[in-house]
Amino acid sequence: MEKEEFFSEDVLADKIYNRTVIKKLLSYVLRYKASGLLSIFLVLITTVLFLMGPYLFGYVIDHGINKGDKPLIYKIALLVLGIETLRFLLVIVQGYNIQAIxxxxxxxxxxxxFKHIQSLPISFFDKNPVGRIVTRLTNDIAAIGELFSAGVIVVIGDIFIIIGIFVAMFMLNMKLAIITLSVFPIIVVIAFWFGNRMKNSFREIRRKLARINSYLNENITGMKVIQLFNREKKNYDKFDEINTDYLKEQVKYIRYFAVFQPAINMVNALAVGLVLWYGAVRYMHGFLTLGVMVAFLAYIHDLFDPIRDIVEKYNIFQGAMASSERIFSLMKEPPEVDYIITNPVKEVFKSDFKGAIKFENVWFAYSGSDYVLKDISFQIVPGRSVALVGVTGSGKTSIASVLTRLYEIQKGTIWLDDVDIRKIEKIGLRYVIGLVSQDIFLFAGTLRDNITLFNPMSDSKVLGIIEELGLMPFIDRMPGGLGMQIVERGANLSVGERQFISLSRIILYDPRVIILDEATSNMDPISEVLIQNAVQKATQGRTSIFIAHRLSTILHCDKLIVLNKGVKIEEGSHEELLRLGGLYSQLYRVYMREELIERV
Amino acid sequence: MNKLFEKLRGFWEKSIIYRVFIKKYKRYFIIGTLSLIAVDIINIFPPLLIKRVIDILSKEACLTKIAAISGLYIFVSIFQGACRYLWRMNFIGTSFRCDYDLRMAFFGHIETLSQKLFQKYKTGDLMSRATNDIGAVRMGVGPGLLIGLDAMFYFFVIPPIIIYLSPKLSLYTFLLMPLMPFIAYKIKDIIDKRFRDVQEQFSRISEKVQENTSGIRIVKSFNMSRQEERTLSELCKDFMGENLKLAVPQSLLGPAFEYITYTGIIILLFMGGRMVVEGVITLGTLVAFQRYISMMVWPMTAVGWALSLLQRGNASMKRIDDVMNERSEIVVKDSVVQQFIPLGKIEFRDINFRYDSQKEWILKGINLKITAGQRIAIVGPIGSGKSTLINMIPRVIPVGDQSIFIDGVDINTIDIKLLRRHIGFVPQETFLFSERIVDNLLFGAGTADSSNNAQELACMAAIETEIQELPGRYESYLGERGINLSGGQKQRITIARALAINPSIIILDDCLSSVDARVEEVIIKNILSNFKNKTLLVVTHRLPAVKDFDMIVVMKEGMIVERGTHEQLIKVNGLYTSLYTKEVLEERLG
Structure with missing residues (x-):
């Protein structure tokens, strides 16, 4: 599972400027037009305010200091204080605003x-490991968040600053601006050259790191095999190879940085040198004041940080684009057929359906034509019970899966009363048919949450149901009663306690039809008796389908259906089948004998 | 005094900077530090050169001088650039070497750990130590160390020069500067705390999503999707709230520093402007001061950052050390047997075993003698101790001295690699590596062998025809990038892998559960005919497949309850008979 996760990182898309991806991303941002406009407005204002600083510093030198005008110096100083205070406040608002967006x-x-994932068919979950889905919902979304917290707007602000400095320089002194900015093409070339290489190298680093992680993960998981086959040395060497590969790429990347940063600094120095020299020339000819020259020096100083920033932010942008692509391609997965999340029709269906079930020549395969149910037909009268008997892999559990439409059948029809279940909205169908599955899934939360499945319900109602089922002894032995915290998947519960939760859960859910796919083994005798009785009460008056794991628990059923390799081979009551002397009677004898031995 | 010195030294030797970096890469450290000092000293000059130009322009006008200064400015910057390259390569580049060293040492070490430790540390835990923690140590010895030293040198270099230029102006303009480390410390503290809250909430979301996806069947069956959406939406809203709480100090930090810097510059205008007018300082000094003020922002903020990186690095190093200090409980004895080619006689002598003193006994008084070349089946219900018993033979599970003997030699005295060299073990849990099929087949045998050999092995494990049908045949990659085999196919490859080392003892630990019963019989027959004089131990629940074995051992609740040939056991009419009839019937049904 984790392996998959690491490798999905690995497959960074090459064509990251996918237009549809950017369009979709923008559609999310555009939901917050007001905040978006505010932030653009703030970027503009703060940029202008920022550019005022060097200008005013130059101005005060020319008009205040050099002319000995002390009051002007104080006035300008106060003005700068005002501007900086305003900018300080606006930048904070801006920072917060962007984070909020x-x-x-x-x-x-x-x-x-998440909503989309909820609507996907079970077959999707069979194909995609949990780890991968979780990564989409957590890390990939977070990578897009990075765009905002550290990326996009900062870059927009940087571009504004660069443009603003250009404008300011040209306004102050055209000729000096042209001379100074003559270095700009050099920077663009350097930025592109390094930007491209750094981008590729960064991608390689991610790929190689993913390889390290997946190798590490595999080796930790398979360490027993490595040790049994004396492969420690060889695998160490292989790891060394992968690791060295990664180290080399990292050093290469660092080297780009180590050259890029000083290169930008040197161009910066070149620009300063030009301003100093050419500024001096212009000054001596009386075309330039000292203040303007100082302002120019300050602007040059401020021009280079944004450029560096843009190049370095590029990686974040790239990562976010790759994540968006993965997210949007998951959103394109087709949802489950007839899955409608709104409009719950519980009441209507409750009163309408009596709970008659009919399978008519049903064929079903999980994939291709590997049928696990072959031409199955049977009928259940409302309120009656049926048990499905057969060894592992005979198709018992598949019958439960197709009845609740977790999977769709390929051929034949399943009728609920007189309605083809394919015509019933899935939500409604799943209110009518309740499934108690073999591995009882528990959620993190209280005992109450796990019984009510987070539906708001009074304690007295919950306890009433438990009382009715005769399961109060379980509540009594749980510390904290209904408020008891269930730890990770119910590690602190016994098999009996899990069964108790699962049964109470289904009765509160109150379906017309119950499918019980429960393994009742490994229970202490007292719990077993309690649970057995509760099952009897729970199924009274409901159509119930038992998936048999132990024959002793299904003897009371009105009808037994024996399955073998997806084919129905025998059908009838316990007595009828015993008389028939077929497979069921043999199975029964063996199981009875086993129970006997186990007791001895 | 001496004690203090000793203490400091101990502290130093324990710190990651020394342990991970300097101890091994002294040369890089020295070159890096020297170039860093050079860069920081050179930093003093640009403002001074600008000051010079402005002062020259204010008084006389001498273009040649200015041209010389401009040239010097560019030259100094080039030299500084070269030094910058050196420090980055020597500090950051070397930090990745340390990263590499740590990862290799970690991997090398966990290879020596026994299974018990892999239960103590889950895969995810070990992974996080090998990735996140090693990463944090690298951040400590790379950027952390670099930033810290850099800040320190700034403090040594800039204050003297500005005091030299104008003590009075220094006092005024740097008045508010000491606020910075204080603010940095305060805000960072809040940020750290809120960041932790954010992280916690993030893992809550992660857990919820994980839970939902793993339990999707029940979510769908009970129409819980909307409930789940509501729960997640609550979590996400809280997450947003936590993030916005974090956004407040985060968006405050940068502007606050900038603001303090600017107040310095405003004071400079106020006081310095007056001083220039009064002729106390030159205009050039004023401009230089402006530069120095903006330069001091960095070290002020950097101190806190460097400290937190180093702290995190040290904390992570402790987590790495936890694993590195683990020792395998399989002790290598001094008097190890170095020459050993067993015939395959195995004796278990009075074995009692439990995982720890609080838990139940898993094996109770096991005594069993197996002669060389015998074929033994071990059967019994789940949890009867079969697997534990046979895992003791290759010392995957440790046993006491004088418990298990191979050819009469106590296995604890045999070099563990030598012992395993002669045991072809097929574990219960199928594990193949995401490499080529041929690599997996010859996993223990060395890949030098020809693919003919691989083919032969595949035939024995009844997987040859299926491999031939794959597009890449023996060269096909398994796993995430390649083909996915069915459970039964994988199991058969693990059998071939064990046979590939030409073992004296072959052990199959219930490893054919996904293989068709008829195929299982074929495989066992193949093994019997190809490895005639080898000892074969099979744990299985498919009793008909081992009907003809020399001895069948029936275990229940950690004890051997029945033993003998099939015919003998059927006569006893006990547990074996019951298991056998049930199995026969199920096979007929399945």
Whole structure:
């Protein structure tokens, strides 16, 4: 699972400027027009305010200091104080505002993606490991958040500053501006040259790191095999190779940086040298004041940081684009058929359906034509019970899966009363048919949450149901009663306690039809009796389908259906089948004998 | 005094800077530090040169002098650039070497750990130590060390020069500067705390999503999607809230520093401007001061940053050390047997075993003698101790001295690699590596062998025809980038892998559960005919497949309850008979 996760990182898309991806991303941002406009407005204002600083410093030199005008010096100093205070406040507002937009976009995207994932068919979850789905919802969304917290707007601000400095320089002194900015093409060339190489190198680094991680993960998981086959040395050497590869790429990347940064600094120095020399020439001819020259020096100083910033931010942008692409391609997965999340029709269906079930020549395969149910037909009268008997892999559990439409059948029809279940909205169908599955899934939360499945319900109602089922002894032995915290997947619960939760859960859910796919083994005798009785009560008056794991628990069923390799081979009551002397009677004898031995 | 010195030295030797970096890369450290000092000293000059130009222009006008200064400015910057390159390569570049060293040492060490430790440290835990923690140590010895030294040198270099230029102006303009480390410390503290809250909430979201996805069947069956959406939405909203709380100090930090810097410049205008007018200082000095003020922002903020990087690095190093200090409980004895080619006689002598003193006994008084070349089946219900028993033979699970003997030699005295060299073990859990099929087949045998050999092995494990049908045949990659085999196919490859080392003892630990019963019989027959004089131990629940074995050992609750040939056991009419009839029936059904 984790391996997959690491490798999905690996597959960074090459064509990252996918237009549709950017368009979709923008559509999320555009939901917050007001904040967006505010932030653009703030970028403009703060940039202008920022550019005022060097200008005023130059101005005060020319008009205040050099003319000995002390009051002007004080006035300008106060003006700068005012401007800086305003800018200080606006920058804080801006910073917060951008974070807020980013957070809202993340919230929307995460929820949209989660809702979409909820609507996907089970077959999607069979194919995609949990780790991969979780990564989409967590890290990939977070990478997009990075765009806002450290990326996009900062870059926009940087571009504004660069343009602003250009404008300011030209306004102050055209000729000096042209001379100074003659170095700009050099910077553009350097930025592009290094930017490209750094981008590629960064991608390589990610790929190589992913390789290290996946190798490490695999080796930790398979360490027993490595040790059993004396492969320690060889695998160490292989790891060394992968690791060295990564180190080399890292050093290469660092080297780009180590050259890029000083290169930018040198161009910066060149520009300063030009201003000093050419400025002096112009000054001596009386075309330039000292103040303007000082302002120019300050502007040059401020021009280079944004350029460096843009080149370095490029990686974040790239990462976010790759993540967006993965997220949007997951959003394109087609949802489950007939899955409608709104409009719950519980009441209507409750009163309408009696719970008659009919399978008519049903064929089903998880994939291709590997049928696990072959031409299955049977009928259940409302309120009656049926048990499915057969060894592992005979198709018992598949019958439960197709009845609740977790999977769709390929051929034949399943009828609920007189309605083809394909015509029933899935939500409605799943209110009518309740499934108690073999591995009882517990959620992090209290015992109450796990019984009510987070539906708001009074304690007295919950306890009433438990009382009715005769399961109060379980509540009594749980510390904290209904408020008891269930730790990670219920590691602190016994098999009996899990069964108790699962049964209470289904009765509160109150479906017309119950499918019980429970393994009742490994329980202490007292719990077993309690659970057995509760099952009897729970299934009374409901159509119930038992998936048999132990024959002793299904003897009371009105009908037994024996399955073998997806084919129905026998059908009838326990007595009828025993009389028939077929497979069921043999199975029964063996199981009875086993129970006997186990007791001895 | 001496004690203090000793203490300091101890502290130094324990710190990651020394342990991970300087101890091994002294040369790089020295070159890096020297170039860093050079860069920081050169930093003093640009403002001074600008001051010079302005002062010259204010008084006389001498273009040649100015041209010389401009030239010098560019030259100094080039020299500084070269030094910058050196420090980056020597500090950051070397930090990645340290990263490499740590990762290799970590990997090398966990290769020596026994299975018990892999239960103590889960895969995810070990992974996070090998990735996040090693990364944090690297950040400490790379950027952390560099930034710290850099800040320190700034403090040594800039204050003297500005005091030299004008003590009075220094006092005024740097009045507010000491606020910076204080603010940095305060805000960073808040940021750290809120960042932790954000992280916690993030892992809550992560857990919820994980839970939802793993339990998707129940979520769908009980129509819980909307509930789940509501829960997640609550979590995400809280997450947003936490993030926005973090955004406040975060968006405050940078502007606050800038603001303090600017107040310095405003004071400079106020006081310095007057001083220039009064002729106390020159205009050039004023401009130089402006430069120095903006230069001091960096070291003020950097101190806190460097400290937190180093702290995190040290904390992570402790987590790495936890694993590095683990020792395998499989002790290598001094008097190890170095020459050993066993015939395959195995004796278990009175073995009792439990994982720890609080837990139940898993094996109780096991005594069993197996002669060389015998074929033994071990059967019994789940949890009867079969697997534990046979995992003791290659010392995957440790046993006490004088417990298991191979050819009469206590296995604890045999070099562990030598012992394993002669045991072809097929574990219960199928594990193949994401490499080529042939690499997996010849995993223990060395890849030098021809693919003919691989083919032969594949035939024995009844997987040859299926491999031939794959597009890349023996060269096909397994796993995430390549083909995915079915459980049964994978199991058969693990059998071929064990046979490839030409073992004296072959052990199959219930490793054919996904293989068709008829194929299982074929494989066992192949093994019997190809490895005639080898000892074969098979744990299985498919009793008909081992009907003809020399001895069948029936285990229950950690004890051997029945033993003998099939015919003998059927006569006993006990547990074996019951297991056998059930199995026969199930196979007929399946």
């Amino acid at each position: 980013g957070q809202k976009v993340m919230l929307d995207m995460r929820m949209d993606l």
